[in-house]
Amino acid sequence: MFDQSIKSLMEPEKFLTAPPDTTVSQAARLMAGRSTGAVLVVDDSGLVGIFTERDVVFRVIAQGLDPATTRLHAVMTRSPLTLNPERTYGHALLLMQENGFRHVPVVENGHPIGIISSRNAMDPELEEFVSEQRRREHHR
Secondary structure: OOOOEHHHHOOHHHOOEEOOOOEHHHHHHHHHHHOOOEEEEEEOOEEEEEEEHHHHHHHHHOOOOOOOOOEHHHHOEEOOOOEOOOOEHHHHHHHHHHHOOOEEEEEEOOEEEEEEEHHHHOOHHHHHHHHHHHHHHHOO
16 A cells, blocks of 8 residues: 555545635535545646645634634745645655644645545554554554
8 A cells, every 4th residue: 555656545425625715614615525634726727735634623612713704814834835646645644744734635746636544544554553562652
């Protein structure tokens, strides 16, 4: 799995985009409707930011902002790190771990074509790996 290309693991149904003037409430409804944790913020020039479920908590609610009036451009992560779809999922996971985030926009020819999440790793193969690691730690 970790050697597979990002493109082969992307979930098209989880790929959301919204313009920068979208309200946080609107973005949250979009995310809830697709059961995804992030929306890519795009304008005519392409990807300008990313807004995640963590941003809702830390940048909106914790700051006392009104989700009905706060616009994504005010609380998104601007110019996020991106990945080419041919990079491996292992590379994506390392990038996420090193930088402390859980979603990475996938960009091809300057335009977003998807998103990859650390959640993609939560498959039976990884769960088995985690279980084996815990078993080994317990028996030390």
